[in-house]
Amino acid sequence: MKQSDLSPKPNATGNTGADSQSAEKLERYFTALKSADYSDSFPKVESWLYKTNTQIENQKKERKLKKMKQYFLANKLRLAYPIIFLAILIAACSMPVTQTETVGHMVTWATPTGNTQLQEQIKNLDWIRGAQLSISDNNDNGKLETLYSALLPGSTEAQIETYKKDLERIKDITSIKVYPFQDNVKRPLYAAALNTFFRVNVDAHGMSDEDLKKEVERQLREQGVNSNINFTTGPDGKRNIQMQIPDLKNSKDPKDFEVNINDGNNDQTLKVITKKPTDVNKYKGKSDAEIRSMVRSDLGNQNLKDNEIIITHEGDEVKIKVEVEKQDVK
């Protein structure tokens, strides 16, 4: 292991004899040091090291626990506030709230009795098969008529509108009436909040305008919203959306929703926020500037320009149209 010999060499001062004598002595002394043998003590040291390290490990754990305990004691309030806040939040969100919900509809109509062709036409309607149908004859001042009542549990208002149109198209059907069944439903607050809002997510990669239209319409229909959507692709490759939702203004229980379309590098989010008729009354007697300010506040978008909020007054009624529907996310 040693690279060089550092043992002294005779020098020119004539002290060679004394030097070699002291060098010999030094060598003897070092040999004495080297001759010591402590190997026997290894087993003792080995077991001591195992014992000591176990103890050190335990002491470290104890110290860590002690430190944590001290930290918790010193910061009781700081730690308690978030926990209390979180507990209140969870409790509030879990608090059951009662909501009135339309759970189904009953559609009634009347037909002249004995018209088999008419009966056949009614039987062939798709949705009739899923309905609980009851038929009875009625004599209305000598005029015989057959009364139909179809119970449609779980049907949405949009579906009922379609069914009603189906019936209206059949000649000789009269007195079409729709009765919604409403029920009080208890659900936690968070579920209630989600119930009035939904999202439609579409990955439009590789989809044609027509396919995209079908997909968005399908997802909206599943949520009970009938819409008329048109997608057109511009020369810059960007899609333009035109959306008409006639149902929403007639709906008694309008929903807010968001349509997210991921179209390659061009993500688009379309937000639709519906207002209940009672909400519209609050605009009565307000100036256009006040209404615009209220709309911006309601939509949570202070960047809306004046020309994007179109206000029309029809007598006392105020109609508001917001034309910014497309929002580039990226």
Next chain:
Amino acid sequence: MARDTQKFLELLKPHYNDALKYSRALCANWSADDAEDVLQDSFLKGIENLESLRDDSKFRSWFFKIVTREFYSSVRKHFWKRFLPIENYMNLPEMPEVYDRMEQNENKAMIGRALAKLSVKERAAILLFEIGGFSIEEIKDVQNEKSISAVKSRLSRTREKLKKYITGSNGPNGKKFSVRTDTNEGDLTNETIRLIAEAERNR
């Protein structure tokens, strides 16, 4: 931790005797208890830092480096111990006695007294070379020196000093230098002697 201890002991076993000899010679002028303290701290530090040992084949120089550093820090502790009680705060079990308390060997006593007159770095360098059997290159690494020549000159100077101390020739101040037999002082004493001598020479 238990796995580290086991690995450390496996690596230590072949070098155990040399490490103990080196440690004892470093603390030649100290009591066996104090020498064992250096050893105990070296063992515990070795296990604690075993992860820093990248190559098992370098264990010997790695561990001797730890012993050397623990010795340096013990010299400082040794000095402060006179003024401040330094307690074993961890309350660990006492290390078993490994050094002989009743040893009577004139040669060992003589070299021990001579070694005590050297500076800590000189003492470590000569013992790494003589007892540890390390090369100059390895001593350079253990002592964190920048050049081999610094280690070479330190070794040569130290050997000369030792010879002078052993043969009882003149000390640095021109006075007859005698090896004190009652010495149990740290290197601060040696440094003080050296500085006084230097000051007298420059006067």
